[in-house]
Amino acid sequence: MIRFFMFLILEYFSVQLSNMKIFTAAQIREADAFTIKNEPISSPQLMERAAGKCAAWIGEHYSQQHPIYIFCGKGNNGGDGLVIARMLQQQGYTVSVGIVQNSSKASPDHILQLQALQKHSPSSLYEIGYITDFPALPANAVIVDAIIGTGINKPIEGWVAGIIHQINDQHHKHPIIAIDMPSGLMADVSSRHAPVVQAHHTLSFEFYKLAFLLPENAAFPGQVHILPIGLHPEYITHTPARYHLSDKEMMRTIYQPRDPFAHKGTYGHALLIAGSYGKMGAAILSAKACLHAGVGLLSCHVPQSGYQIMQISEPCAMCITDEGTDYNTHFHSSIDASSYKTIGIGPGLGTQPVTARSMELLLEAFPRPMVIDADALNLLSVYPYLLYKIPAGSILTPHPKEFERLFGATTNDVERLELLSKQAVKLQIYILLKGRYTAIACPDGAVYFNNTGNPGMATGGSGDVLTGILTGLLAQDYAPKAAVLLGTWLHGFAGDLAAAHLSQEAMTASDIISYLGKAFQEGL
Ligand SMILES: NC(=O)C1=CN([C@@H]2O[C@H](COP(=O)(O)OP(=O)(O)OC[C@H]3O[C@@H](n4cnc5c(N)ncnc54)[C@H](O)[C@@H]3O)[C@@H](O)[C@H]2O)[C@H](O)CC1
Numbered sequence: 001m002i003r004f005f006m007f008l009i010l011e012y013f014s015v016q017l018s019n020m021k022i023f024t025a026a027q028i029r030e031a032d033a034f035t036i037k038n039e040p041i042s043s044p045q046l047m048e049r050a051a052g053k054c055a056a057w058i059g060e061h062y063s064q065q066h067p068i069y070i071f072c073g074k075g076n077n078g079g080d081g082l083v084i085a086r087m088l089q090q091q092g093y094t095v096s097v098g099i100v101q102n103s104s105k106a107s108p109d110h111i112l113q114l115q116a117l118q119k120h121s122p123s124s125l126y127e128i129g130y131i132t133d134f135p136a137l138p139a140n141a142v143i144v145d146a147i148i149g150t151g152i153n154k155p156i157e158g159w160v161a162g163i164i165h166q167i168n169d170q171h172h173k174h175p176i177i178a179i180d181m182p183s184g185l186m187a188d189v190s191s192r193h194a195p196v197v198q199a200h201h202t203l204s205f206e207f208y209k210l211a212f213l214l215p216e217n218a219a220f221p222g223q224v225h226i227l228p229i230g231l232h233p234e235y236i237t238h239t240p241a242r243y244h245l246s247d248k249e250m251m252r253t254i255y256q257p258r259d260p261f262a263h264k265g266t267y268g269h270a271l272l273i274a275g276s277y278g279k280m281g282a283a284i285l286s287a288k289a290c291l292h293a294g295v296g297l298l299s300c301h302v303p304q305s306g307y308q309i310m311q312i313s314e315p316c317a318m319c320i321t322d323e324g325t326d327y328n329t330h331f332h333s334s335i336d337a338s339s340y341k342t343i344g345i346g347p348g349l350g351t352q353p354v355t356a357r358s359m360e361l362l363l364e365a366f367p368r369p370m371v372i373d374a375d376a377l378n379l380l381s382v383y384p385y386l387l388y389k390i391p392a393g394s395i396l397t398p399h400p401k402e403f404e405r406l407f408g409a410t411t412n413d414v415e416r417l418e419l420l421s422k423q424a425v426k427l428q429i430y431i432l433l434k435g436r437y438t439a440i441a442c443p444d445g446a447v448y449f450n451n452t453g454n455p456g457m458a459t460g461g462s463g464d465v466l467t468g469i470l471t472g473l474l475a476q477d478y479a480p481k482a483a484v485l486l487g488t489w490l491h492g493f494a495g496d497l498a499a500a501h502l503s504q505e506a507m508t509a510s511d512i513i514s515y516l517g518k519a520f521q522e523g524l
């Protein structure tokens with residue numbers, strides 16, 4: 001218990017983060033109302049400001065040769081669409097505005113903006129009350145989707161869903177630009193199986209929405225562009241959020257430059273327990289990544305058959321051999337808790353029962369945060385009681401299949417995030433769920449999304465590299481939260497640099513390590 005409180009206190013004082021908050025739809029409404037009251041600004045003026053940003057973006061990306069087809073709903077998202085229409089007309093675009101009758105009642109701002117447009121250019125307006133009202137589009141038309149935004153209250157059904165399908169039928173013929181949200185996408189709950197606009201670009205106001213970061217929504221937002229609309233900074237600063245998006249600024253607050261008087265003892269001694277016959281590559285990738293992440297000293301515990309492989313491949317690492325020839329079976333006996341700052345365990349480890357027994361003894365003997373990955377995670381899913389022996393503050397790095405084996409299946413991505421967060425709180429550990437936007441759940445309930453990385457990293461050994469980086473940062477005395485956020489970000493950024501120079505196809509996990517140095521230099 002004392003260990004747990006010490007850990008919380010250390011965490012609190014060691015990591016003061018700037019970050020991008022991901023607010024819920026309800027909080028965004030509050031931010032909107034707070035801004036109107038306290039800036040102060042009228043609601044139509046705020047809409048004018050938001051729509052102005054969208055019109056400017058469209059103006060920068062499409063010339064007046066493109067006829068603009070805007071589909072507006074009856075709420076404020078539709079109101080934005082009406083203002084965009086008026087502004088683009090004033091800039092000389094040909095604009096056609098279909099008012100989708102998705103509701104019997106229009107919002108006051110929608111009514112106001114409709115009147116303004118009727119006065120300005122009544123001929124551009126028409127009503128869409130059924131699927132057959134969908135217009136035929138000229139070849140170079142651009143579609144703007146302003147049917148529904150954050151005000152959606154349930155999945156779209158009936159003929160309005162038919163309009164969404166008709167917009168999606170144009171996906172390969174016309175650019176589709178969604179205003180704030182692709183219509184049909186719900187910001188905070190799952191939209192699985194719901195009809196949603198498949199946009200090429202989403203111009204979203206002020207904040208990322210959780211929905212943009214979920215793999216199940218990959219087909220909908222396209223490229224997301226966050227347009228600041230001046231929502232009140234006081235609301236943003238003082239309102240807590242459960243979800244956050246990591247960014248460079250945040251990494252700069254975490255990163256600790258090295259001490260000019262440092263020696264190799266300053267940056268910790270890490271132990272890597274990894275490798276088995278046929279999987280020594282995983283151990284070597286992890287070891288190299290740990291060294292390139294800046295660890296002071298590294299020892300690798302490997303099976304006997306891996307000794308020469310490790311010694312020849314990585315002269316900077318020391319090597320301890322297990323009693324086992326092909327598998328690590330007795331690593332617990334080489335652990336003197338005081339010798340190592342931290343441990344990374346799992347890459348290429350194998351899942352022999354004897355390895356599980358040694359892991360149990362290790363978890364009982366080692367009191368500090370460690371990194372647990374790959375086969376070590378598979379062992380935890382076979383022997384789940386071991387989960388409760390993991391030292392507080394440790395980092396687990398499952399990919400979705402490993403996560404499912406560990407904690408069970410869920411029916412959608414929002415449920416999976418909730419399970420992720422619940423388990424991190426329950427076990428007082430960090431759980432990093434790998435993906436396009438890797439989700440990092442913290443023991444205090446917060447979840448951070450990482451936005452570096454690319455599909456070139458979906459290749460064997462990438463995960464082993466991440467384990468090495470995280471182990472290296474923990475050894476250097478980064479608090480676990482700092483280590484997991486910075487390590488994940490650097491791993492993705494090094495992968496982005498590798499892809500930029502080598503292509504996503506040709507890059508390998510080894511290239512991520514090769515670009516780690518540049519990631520430190522250029523990313524922080
Ligand atoms: N974020 C901001 O500060 C600003 C946001 N703006 C824009 O306003 C919308 C949110 O507007 P709101 O009126 O609350 O809701 P919507 O227009 O998104 O949707 C309400 C509209 O849709 C109908 N509706 C809801 N669910 C369904 C459904 N399942 N099927 C059919 N119809 C549905 C509902 O009846 C209403 O008619 C935000 O996204 C921004 O675009 C401001 O303009 C600037 C400030």
Ligand SMILES: [K+]
Nearest residue numbers: 145148181183
């Ligand atoms: K929309």
